Amino acid sequence: xxxxxxxxxxxxxxDPMRWSGPSGIPVRTAEHLGYTALxxxxxxxxxxxxGLYVGHTGRFKGLAVGAAGxxxxxxxxxxxTLFALLVGIGLTAPLLAFVTLAIxxxxxxxxxxxxxxxxxxxxxxxxxxxxxxxxxxRVEIPLGMSLLVGGVRGATVQVVATAMLAAYVGSxxxxxxxxxxxxxxxxxxxxxxxxxxxxxALVLDLALLLLQRLTAPRGTVAP
Amino acid sequence: xIGFENVRKEYPGGTVAVEDFSLEIASHEAVALVxxxxxxxxxxMRMINRMVDPTAGRVHIDDEDVAAMDPVVLRRSIxxxxxxxxxxxxxxxxxxxxxxxxxxxxxxxxxxxxARTLMDTVGLDPDLADRYPAQLSGGQQQRVGVAxxxxxxxxxxxxxxxFGAVDPIVRDELQGELQRLQxxxxxxxxxxxxxxxxxxRIGDRVAILRPGGRIAQVGTPQEILADPTDDFVASFxxxxxxxxxxxxxxxxxxxxxxDADGRAAGVLAxxxxxxxxxxxxxxxxxxxPGAEALATEERPR
Numbered sequence: 001x002x003x004x005x006x007x008x009x010x011x012x013x014x015d016p017m018r019w020s021g022p023s024g025i026p027v028r029t030a031e032h033l034g035y036t037a038l039x040x041x042x043x044x045x046x047x048x049x050x051g052l053y054v055g056h057t058g059r060f061k062g063l064a065v066g067a068a069g070x071x072x073x074x075x076x077x078x079x080x081t082l083f084a085l086l087v088g089i090g091l092t093a094p095l096l097a098f099v100t101l102a103i104x105x106x107x108x109x110x111x112x113x114x115x116x117x118x119x120x121x122x123x124x125x126x127x128x129x130x131x132x133x134x135x136x137x138r139v140e141i142p143l144g145m146s147l148l149v150g151g152v153r154g155a156t157v158q159v160v161a162t163a164m165l166a167a168y169v170g171s172x173x174x175x176x177x178x179x180x181x182x183x184x185x186x187x188x189x190x191x192x193x194x195x196x197x198x199x200x201a202l203v204l205d206l207a208l209l210l211l212q213r214l215t216a217p218r219g220t221v222a223p
Numbered sequence: 224x225i226g227f228e229n230v231r232k233e234y235p236g237g238t239v240a241v242e243d244f245s246l247e248i249a250s251h252e253a254v255a256l257v258x259x260x261x262x263x264x265x266x267x268m269r270m271i272n273r274m275v276d277p278t279a280g281r282v283h284i285d286d287e288d289v290a291a292m293d294p295v296v297l298r299r300s301i302x303x304x305x306x307x308x309x310x311x312x313x314x315x316x317x318x319x320x321x322x323x324x325x326x327x328x329x330x331x332x333x334x335x336x337x338a339r340t341l342m343d344t345v346g347l348d349p350d351l352a353d354r355y356p357a358q359l360s361g362g363q364q365q366r367v368g369v370a371x372x373x374x375x376x377x378x379x380x381x382x383x384x385x386f387g388a389v390d391p392i393v394r395d396e397l398q399g400e401l402q403r404l405q406x407x408x409x410x411x412x413x414x415x416x417x418x419x420x421x422x423x424r425i426g427d428r429v430a431i432l433r434p435g436g437r438i439a440q441v442g443t444p445q446e447i448l449a450d451p452t453d454d455f456v457a458s459f460x461x462x463x464x465x466x467x468x469x470x471x472x473x474x475x476x477x478x479x480x481x482d483a484d485g486r487a488a489g490v491l492a493x494x495x496x497x498x499x500x501x502x503x504x505x506x507x508x509x510x511x512p513g514a515e516a517l518a519t520e521e522r523p524r
Contacts (some may be wrong), residue, residue, distance in 0.1 A: 104448070120307060130326065219312050
């Protein structure tokens with residue numbers, strides 16, 4: 001084993017044994033991605049409709065901004081511990097924490113997406129005889145899509161970086177390496193786990209950035 | 224026919240946009256509502272398609288109270304053209320024009336075919352069909368706005384300062400095209416503007432509004448110019464500054480019309496359109512400084 005823990009981490013990653021089996025890197029990565037996707041999805045089901053409603057009607061905006069601010073301020077590790085004490089060890093507690101973590105970005109993304117539409121454009125759409133639903137789905141959402149995806153991007157990066165906490169209360173994911181390494185003072189393994197989380201977060205961030213660019217409405221960006 | 228009956232609009236907080244307004248607009252008539260900002264002209268126009276609901280009084284179309292109509296259905300039956308066009312920036316010219324017909328359930332192919340015809344009607348190059356609004360000039364955008372307003376073949380066309388944001392030369396061109404269109408289509412047009420010259424050009428009748436939607440005078444441009452009811456109207460149409468007071472001078476055998484400042488405004492023609500014969504005898508004597516220039520250059524106003 002290498003003396004330098006960083007080089008040790010590279011050795012750890014280079015070991016073919018780590019890349020197969022039920023506790024291998026591919027499985028742990030898939031688990032990690034699964035937790036992230038589930039957390040963001042559940043949060044989106046709650047936050048996106050609320051954000052669209054707030055953005056379209058302008059109602060409860062103060063409440064939404066306040067709630068998002070409070071949710072942002074909550075310490076995720078504390079939440080995971082709290083939820084684990086309430087619902088027990090397993091996936092439910094960390095998922096609840098991830099949902100709480102993802103909601104502020106998604107909420108802000110959804111309402112700023114709708115709000116970003118030029119009021120004159122929305123007024124014209126209404127005057128042409130679009131229903132409120134048509135204004136939302138055919139004007140406001142298409143025009144604000146990249147901001148909405150921006151919210152998804154922010155939420156995803158935050159959750160993917162925090163999803164290692166699932167291992168803290170007994171679930172899988174890349175956090176396993178980190179907490180195992182922590183328990184046995186195996187620093188190369190800890191660092192390797194952290195590097196994997198970092199790479200995953202960067203890859204997702206880039207992928208969603210690309211999606212954000214692709215969803216910018218045609219006609220509003222320079223050809 | 225559009226009727227306003229004792230219409231009032233008061234906003235929460237007590238701001239009164241329109242105090243008590245009544246006016247009948249005949250079918251196929253173009254009426255220009257003209258006034259300064261705060262005269263309530265846009266508010267009044269938007270009551271017709273229920274973009275604004277009056278606090279009191281009623282608005283009716285062909286004797287049917289608009290308050291009893293579904294606003295969405297009502298709006299789809301009325302053309303609406305606004306300042307800065309209000310086009311959907313993420314849709315092509317063709318898709319913008321077909322917005323209302325598609326909302327009304329017209330098949331897309333049919334709507335597109337009609338949209339291409341309309342592009343021709345409003346003087347748009349067919350090559351622009353697949354462009355986005357941001358790729359067009361201001362004048363072209365306004366033409367798309369007019370085409371969109373006409374796309375569902377509405378009886379009523381509401382126009383809210385539609386040419387306010389384009390330069391004077393393009394505005395003049397668009398006003399001329401609207402006059403030509405109106406001669407062909409005979410829509411009922413309600414045209415909101417703060418420009419009295421535009422109101423006189425577009426409106427069969429013109430309603431000059433004071434703040435709060437109070438009518439200072441309603442009439443044909445000729446009636447208003449011939450007999451402004453009060454100083455407010457006289458000042459609004461420019462009669463008090465002499466801009467509307469013209470007299471005839473004889474220059475080189477022609478009748479030249481000159482305004483109060485002595486600037487040439489044009490050449491007087493007979494009812495048959497031929498240039499008037501002012502008589503050679505007194506022509507030279509009456510030539511003013513402006514008229515002289517006109518006689519040599521045939522300078523338009």
